[in-house]
Amino acid sequence: xxxxxxxxxxxxxxxxxxxxxxxxxxxxxxxxxxxxxxxxxxxxxxxxxxxxxxxxxxxxxxxxxxxxxxxxxxxxxxxxxxxxxxxxxxxxxxxxxxxxxxxxxxxxxxxxxxxxxxxxxxxxxxxxxxxxxxxxxxxxxxxxxxxxxxxxxxxxxxxxxxxxxxxxxxxxxxxxxxxxxxxxxxxxxxxxxxxxxxxxxxxxxxxxxxxxxxxxxxxxxxxxxxxxxxxxxxxxxxxxxxxxxxxxxxxxxxxxxxxxxxxxxxxxxxxxxxxxxxxxxxxxxxxxxxxxxxxxxxxxxxxxxxxxxxxxxxxxxxxxxxxxxxxxxxxxxxxxxxxxxxxxxxxxxxxxxxxxxxxxxxxxxxxxxxxxxxxxxxxxxxxxxxxxxxxxxxxxxxxxxxxxxxxxxxx
Amino acid sequence: xxxxxxxxxxxxxxxxxxxxxxxxxxxxxxxxxxxxxxxxxxxxxxxxxxxxxxxxxxxxxxxxxxxxxxxxxxxxxxxxxxxxxx
Numbered sequence: 001x002x003x004x005x006x007x008x009x010x011x012x013x014x015x016x017x018x019x020x021x022x023x024x025x026x027x028x029x030x031x032x033x034x035x036x037x038x039x040x041x042x043x044x045x046x047x048x049x050x051x052x053x054x055x056x057x058x059x060x061x062x063x064x065x066x067x068x069x070x071x072x073x074x075x076x077x078x079x080x081x082x083x084x085x086x087x088x089x090x091x092x093x094x095x096x097x098x099x100x101x102x103x104x105x106x107x108x109x110x111x112x113x114x115x116x117x118x119x120x121x122x123x124x125x126x127x128x129x130x131x132x133x134x135x136x137x138x139x140x141x142x143x144x145x146x147x148x149x150x151x152x153x154x155x156x157x158x159x160x161x162x163x164x165x166x167x168x169x170x171x172x173x174x175x176x177x178x179x180x181x182x183x184x185x186x187x188x189x190x191x192x193x194x195x196x197x198x199x200x201x202x203x204x205x206x207x208x209x210x211x212x213x214x215x216x217x218x219x220x221x222x223x224x225x226x227x228x229x230x231x232x233x234x235x236x237x238x239x240x241x242x243x244x245x246x247x248x249x250x251x252x253x254x255x256x257x258x259x260x261x262x263x264x265x266x267x268x269x270x271x272x273x274x275x276x277x278x279x280x281x282x283x284x285x286x287x288x289x290x291x292x293x294x295x296x297x298x299x300x301x302x303x304x305x306x307x308x309x310x311x312x313x314x315x316x317x318x319x320x321x322x323x324x325x326x327x328x329x330x331x332x333x334x335x336x337x338x339x340x341x342x343x344x345x346x347x348x349x350x351x352x353x354x355x356x357x358x359x360x361x362x363x364x365x366x367x368x369x370x371x372x373x374x375x376x377x378x379x380x381x382x383x384x385x386x387x388x389x390x391x392x393x394x395x396x397x398x399x400x401x402x403x404x405x406x407x408x409x410x411x
Numbered sequence: 412x413x414x415x416x417x418x419x420x421x422x423x424x425x426x427x428x429x430x431x432x433x434x435x436x437x438x439x440x441x442x443x444x445x446x447x448x449x450x451x452x453x454x455x456x457x458x459x460x461x462x463x464x465x466x467x468x469x470x471x472x473x474x475x476x477x478x479x480x481x482x483x484x485x486x487x488x489x490x491x492x493x494x495x496x497x
Contacts, residue, residue: 062430
């Protein structure tokens with residue numbers, strides 16, 4: 001089995017664009033939640049989201065592609081450009097023929113879809129141009145990343161709701177570990193803050209309708225949580241055969257050592273209250289990593305701030321970690337940037353890599369009245385000895401995944 | 412529509428379709444070699460021209476042209492004569 005190194009990161013998130021900006025803000029507990037200003041929300045019960053600001057796709061991709069692709073493609077292509085540069089792979093050519101691209105997205109090109117349908121309804125269908133189909137398809141982002149960078153290996157899109165990004169990184173991990181690929185560009189992207197898609201989530205009543213200050217609304221694991229705050233963004237991780245990365249002198253953030261995925265086979269939108277499936281997925285990831293629960297130092301929780309998620313996730317953690325829960329650090333990063341759906345697992349995988357590099361657990365912000373007595377790293381990041389960390393991602397349709405990461409030791 | 416207005420309109424549409432700045436597009440620009448239009452872009456061009464109120468041009472004719480000047484000529488040919496007068 002090959003060891004799997006993370007050698008490049010690219011992040012476009014509501015609380016920071018670029019690894020340095022994003023990570024500095026995560027460490028400082030800076031929220032990226034703000035009022036939506038891209039469309040009129042006066043008739044919406046929710047008016048806030050994790051919106052990406054200060055992002056110019058023209059810095060990362062050609063003008064012609066920007067006009068013909070959805071915002072979720074802009075996030076993905078920009079993050080991929082950043083990640084390949086970060087991995088120092090952007091100028092070399094010898095790896096591209098076999099390199100895979102595996103990207104998760106739950107919803108695909110929502111804005112393209114909505115605009116096409118609106119134009120079609122307005123103009124008796126004739127308003128729809130030829131770019132609707134290639135603009136909408138969820139696989140567009142993996143395709144454009146490959147086209148822009150000449151990556152000619154397997155090209156996959158995983159759409160598994162809110163675990164899409166984590167499943168993409170997990171499948172990329174498997175490709176490297178098995179020796180099928182030496183380099184995989186993996187991650188997750190989502191741009192769901194659009195008039196129809198956003199209202200559809202309001203209609204599902206999963207979003208917080210709190211009218212408080214936007215940056216204080218996302219409150220995972222707090223008794224006053226009131227639902228999730230939707231977010232947009234993306235993260236790309238370059239995964240690489242660790243020996244190959246070492247041989248070329250690459251910087252290694254961390255290793256991915258375990259992955260589990262499963263279905264609770266329970267309900268299309270409600271988690272199984274018994275948490276049996278969550279226990280199984282965490283246990284399978286630990287087994288894949290060859291580590292015991294007691295070896296995990298920090299868990300980046302799914303932590304959406306819905307009652308359904310937070311209570312079931314904590315129940316699952318209690319069953320897996322038992323008495324080790326007393327020593328475990330757990331945090332809900334969605335408190336800072338909201339729930340970015342299919343991007344979330346990838347953004348949080350990047351957080352795990354950065355946590356291990358810098359030996360810092362990022363905080364759960366807005367945690368003033370904790371519902372549970374465990375250490376959720378409230379409101380302030382904390383220096384800690386981190387050797388193994390875990391990231392949970394759970395999606396609609398009882399679709400669960402779990403990744404385990406290890407601190408990289410050059411020796 | 413006057414010929415110079417028509418030219419400006421077509422260049423504006425071609426700028427959108429090609430992603431090139433309009434001041435880099437002239438009558439002698441080549442659609443494929445200079446503006447890098449692909450077959451989907453030709454469909455877009457047709458779609459945009461219709462959406463901008465230009466007369467429909469038979470698809471076969473659109474695919475047989477090389478230059479921006481040819482697009483202008485083609486649209487002019489399919490535009491009623493009196494509407495080209497000042």
